[in-house]
Amino acid sequence: MERSKVRILIAKPGLDGHDRGAKVIARALRDAGFEVIYTGIRQTPEQIVESVIQEDVDVLGLSILSGAHMVLIPKILKLLEEKDLKPNEDVLVIAGGIIPPDDAQALENMGVAKVFGPGSPIEEIIGFIDENVAKLKKFRA
Amino acid sequence: MIKDLIERMLKGDKKATARLITLVENDEEKAREIVKKIYPFTGKAYIVGITGPPGSGKSTLLDKLIKKARQEGKIVGVIAIDPTSPFTGGALLGDRIRMQRHSTDPGVFIRSMATRGSLGGLAKATNDAIKVLDAYGCDVIFVETVGVGQIEVDIVKTADTVVLVTVPGLGDDIQAIKAGLMEIADIFVINKADKEEADKTLFELELMLDLEREKFEKRGWRPKVIKTVATLNKGIDELWSVIKEHEKWLKSADKLKEKRRFRAEEEVKTIVSDFIVSKVSKELKNNELYELVGKVANRELDPYTAAELIMEKTLGVKV
Ligand code: B12
Ligand SMILES: Nc1nc2c(ncn2[C@@H]2O[C@H](COP(=O)(O)OP(=O)(O)OP(=O)(O)O)[C@@H](O)[C@H]2O)c(=O)[nH]1
Ligand SMILES: [Mg+2]
Numbered sequence: 419m420e421r422s423k424v425r426i427l428i429a430k431p432g433l434d435g436h437d438r439g440a441k442v443i444a445r446a447l448r449d450a451g452f453e454v455i456y457t458g459i460r461q462t463p464e465q466i467v468e469s470v471i472q473e474d475v476d477v478l479g480l481s482i483l484s485g486a487h488m489v490l491i492p493k494i495l496k497l498l499e500e501k502d503l504k505p506n507e508d509v510l511v512i513a514g515g516i517i518p519p520d521d522a523q524a525l526e527n528m529g530v531a532k533v534f535g536p537g538s539p540i541e542e543i544i545g546f547i548d549e550n551v552a553k554l555k556k557f558r559a
Numbered sequence: 560m561i562k563d564l565i566e567r568m569l570k571g572d573k574k575a576t577a578r579l580i581t582l583v584e585n586d587e588e589k590a591r592e593i594v595k596k597i598y599p600f601t602g603k604a605y606i607v608g609i610t611g612p613p614g615s616g617k618s619t620l621l622d623k624l625i626k627k628a629r630q631e632g633k634i635v636g637v638i639a640i641d642p643t644s645p646f647t648g649g650a651l652l653g654d655r656i657r658m659q660r661h662s663t664d665p666g667v668f669i670r671s672m673a674t675r676g677s678l679g680g681l682a683k684a685t686n687d688a689i690k691v692l693d694a695y696g697c698d699v700i701f702v703e704t705v706g707v708g709q710i711e712v713d714i715v716k717t718a719d720t721v722v723l724v725t726v727p728g729l730g731d732d733i734q735a736i737k738a739g740l741m742e743i744a745d746i747f748v749i750n751k752a753d754k755e756e757a758d759k760t761l762f763e764l765e766l767m768l769d770l771e772r773e774k775f776e777k778r779g780w781r782p783k784v785i786k787t788v789a790t791l792n793k794g795i796d797e798l799w800s801v802i803k804e805h806e807k808w809l810k811s812a813d814k815l816k817e818k819r820r821f822r823a824e825e826e827v828k829t830i831v832s833d834f835i836v837s838k839v840s841k842e843l844k845n846n847e848l849y850e851l852v853g854k855v856a857n858r859e860l861d862p863y864t865a866a867e868l869i870m871e872k873t874l875g876v877k878v
Contacts, residue, residue, distance in 0.1 A: 422648035422675065423585050448649040455671050458656035468662045469655070472669055474577035501574070 419557050421451035424547070426477040429466045430459045431494065434484035439515060439536075443479065446540045452547070463490060467497040470509060476551050483515040487525065495529050505529035507555050510547070514538065561589065565596055568695050573668060576695045580670055583687040590687050600694035604636065605806055607699060608718030610680060610743075613706030615724045616750040618657035619789040620798070621701055625661050627799040628699050635661075636697035637669040638688055640681055642705045650674075654703055668692060679713035680704035686717060686826060715743045716825045719815065720805045722798075724748045725764075728756040741767065744782050745805050748798060752786035761786060780808055835874065842873045 428444045430437060437459050444456045455473050457465070470478055478498075480491060491513060495505060505511045506529065513525065514534040522533035531550055534543055551557065561582070567575035579597075583590040607624075609617045621637065628635045639654035650673035661667040670688065677683045681704060692700050704714050714721055723744035749760050764784050768775070775781040783801045787794030809815040842848055848869060854860040870876045 422643065422650075422673075425581075444651055448644065448651040449647055451647045451649040453643075453650045453652065453673050455652045455655060457659055461659065462663075465659055465662050469659075471574050472577050472662065473655075473671060474574075474581045503574075 419548070419552050421548070422453060424477065424551050425453045425455065425473060425475040426479060426547070427455045427457065427466070427469055427473060427475040428479045428481065429457050429461050429469065430481050431461050431463055431466055431490040432482065432484055432486045433460060434482055434486070435459055436483035436515070437481075439483065440479075440481035443481065443514065443540075443543070447479075447544070447547075450540075450544045463493045463497055466494055467501060467503075470498070470503065471501060475509065476554055476556065477510045477512065477547055480511070480513040481515050482513065482517065485516070487513070487515070487517050488521055491525055491530060492528060506531055506550070506553070510550050510554060512543075512546070514543075561592055561596070565593070565694075568597075568691070569600065571696060576668065576691060577670070579691045580684075580688045583691060584672070584675075584682070584684040590684065594687055594690055597690060597694040601690045602693065604689070604693040604697045604700045606689060606702065606718045606720075607802060608702045608704065608714040608721045609724060610704040610714050610721065611706065611724030611748075611750075612726070615706070615726045616787075616789045617703050617706075617724050618654040620722075620724060620748065620750060620787065620795070621654075621703055622658045622661070623789055623792055623795040624701060624799060624802075625658060625667060627795060629661075629664065629666060633666075633698040634696050635667045636689075636692035636695070636700040637667070637703070638672055638685060638692070638700065639669065639703040640672045640674060640685065640705050643673040643675050645676070668695065668697065674705060681713045681717060689717065712743050716822055719809060719818065720745050720802055722746045722748055722802070724750050725760070726751045727754045727760045741771070745780065746798070746801055747782055747784045748794075749784065749786045750789050752794065753788045753791065757786055779812055779814075780805065839869060839873050843869070848872065 426447055428440050430440050444454045448454045455475065457469055482490060498505065503509050511530050512532050512534065513530050517533050517535060525533060532546055564575045564579050568579055579593055583593055609621055611617055618639065625635050625637065637658065641650055641652045641654060643650040652671035652673060655669060655671050658669055662669060672682045672685065672688065674682050685702065689700055702718060721743050725747065727749060747764055749757055761784055768782055785794055785798050785801060787798055809818065843852060851865050851868060855862050855865045867878055870878050
């Protein structure tokens with residue numbers, strides 16, 4: 419899949435002002451050739467899911483450092499489900515920030531494709547997106 | 560699949576609408592098929608272009624204008640364009656940040672778009688995306704261009720009303736306006752009027768417009784100049800009412816028809832020239848024509864004669 423046709427939403431849910439990581443990731447993905455939409459801090463799960471729909475993104479990247487990930491991410495997954503958007507089929511959901519390994523495992527069981535913590539090499543994130551976006555229904559068809 | 564998407568879009572399904580925009584962006588053949596099918600449902604939306612230098616406050620103004628339009632019960636579409644990097648092909652689309660409070664409003668559809676190599680301030684697929692939002696049922700569609708330089712004026716071929724946003728104290732900016740942007744704006748906004756020199760910029764702009772007085776009198780519309788502070792919601796009521804005044808003028812004087820006729824011509828011309836370029840590009844790979852171009856490179860033949868021959872051989876047209 420041509421990267422410039424892959425659209426990625428980088429979103430920061432909740433009352434979390436730590437936006438450095440999200441911006442670093444957004445720019446790195448742009449520099450890798452993706453189309454990245456950044457919606458800024460303090461997004462509600464509803465706003466994020468609506469943005470996924472209107473922007474028709476292939477990847478939803480959530481950045482959370484506030485500790486509220488076990489509340490916010492399941493809520494977002496549920497809203498996606500309600501809109502008939504299946505994680506890893508319709509949209510690839512990935513996350514990053516400060517997320518302890520046990521929580522990361524739990525989130526991956528719920529539908530998050532992968533959690534990338536501090537120090538994750540950007541090449542690994544890009545490689546993961548390349549590989550998994552190709553498996554989305556939209557690009558298989 | 561497209562038929563199904565269109566049916567769903569016409570019923571107001573945002574997901575289907577979004578996917579149709581993706582298709583017109585990504586796939587020229589599907590774009591053709593989609594536009595052919597939805598064209599009968601288009602032509603109802605009023606299109607407002609917002610253009611101006613980077614950072615002048617276009618998106619922030621747009622956020623406020625969406626609110627005004629919503630208060631009148633209008634269904635609103637937004638297409639916000641940001642540049643694609645010519646080096647990586649990637650893009651960072653950030654206009655949406657300023658309008659996010661509207662994203663959960665069922666009467667608003669916001670779509671970010673990258674230029675994907677096209678110059679002129681819009682993306683190649685912008686016009687088709689507008690048609691999708693028009694058919695979806697938008698009453699008004701705002702189009703935010705990438706920050707304009709001097710040549711990026713495609714917005715006149717797209718919008719009914721063009722709003723040019725500038726900021727106080729940018730001497731060079733006024734130069735840019737002089738150099739051609741003057742022609743394209745129906746409304747000038749001096750945003751960030753909380754900054755010094757707003758009145759000076761207003762004065763300079765009015766002065767420049769005075770120089771063109773005769774032209775404007777003949778046309779019947781003299782561009783209005785409005786000061787705003789988008790962040791504080793100042794001047795927005797006036798801006799919105801002037802947009803509507805311009806719309807009214809366009810409609811009453813039959814100018815809208817004229818404008819849309821001009822636009823249809825531009826659009827058809829662009830499509831025809833794209834067809835020709837793509838047909839010719841394909842044929843140029845053939846031996847005979849490949850050699851012809853080789854001759855031009857070796858100075859055995861001039862490029863005009865070569866082009867004449869190519870037109871004749873590929874399209875049967877004598878020029
Ligand atoms: C800088 C910082 C701040 C700055 C933020 C500046 C800014 N605009 O971003 C300031 C000083 C404002 C700040 C304030 C606070 N902070 Co602070 N802050 C940090 C600190 C030291 C570094 C964060 C950072 O910028 N890292 C650099 C970036 C590049 O890394 P990153 O965000 O982790 O991103 C990387 C990966 O996680 C991943 N990634 C991130 N997002 C995504 C998304 C996707 C899709 C993918 C694929 C990958 C990915 O890739 C990135 C690059 O490798 C951390 C401690 C730490 N070591 O993380 C605490 C930390 C995050 N802060 C913390 C706290 C508690 C706060 C405050 C609540 C109060 C306080 N005690 O100071 C306030 C709250 C502010 C608010 N409104 O939310 C705690 C959070 C605790 C928790 N989660 O349980 C931390 C962990 C410190 C700690 N150990 O207690 N903070
Ligand atoms: N002081 C002041 N700042 C403003 C005003 N309007 C917008 N801004 C700020 O100017 C910055 C740029 O605003 P945007 O709305 O993103 O500008 P833009 O023209 O859309 O920018 P690009 O899309 O990047 O070209 C933001 O930080 C805004 O908060 C204003 O009236 N006064
Ligand atoms: Mg903008």
